[in-house]
Amino acid sequence: MEHLLHSLLHSLLRLHAAVTGMRHRPRDDRGDVPGWVMVTVMTAGLVAVLTAVAGPALQQMLTSALNSVK
Template sequence: MSRALVKFSTLTARCRNRLHQERGDVPGWVLITLMTAGLVLLLWGVAGDTLVQIFKSSMERVGIIGK
């Protein structure tokens, strides 16, 4: 029983240390966020008027169904 308790506490200490050392991939997430924002801006610049028209048309159809 004593050996199992020692192994368990050693394992939990290792896990705790590992979790505190994990910092994540911050530059990767920043890059993904910037690339996504760039794609949204590019899409909006190319097809902004069409997207607005599609949105307005969809909202009008939903309004008709709701009445």
């Protein structure tokens, strides 16, 4: 299975290079740091917005559920 995935990935990379006209570059294992920072910041922002919008309702639901157990 791993060999199949590796082969598929290699084929997709060759197709991408052919379509975009890019040459094959060695793989950079460091990743896209600015991209990860953006994803992290956007996730934190989404959690903050959801907490602000739905926080009181979620807190009331949790309190109600805990009180019903008592």
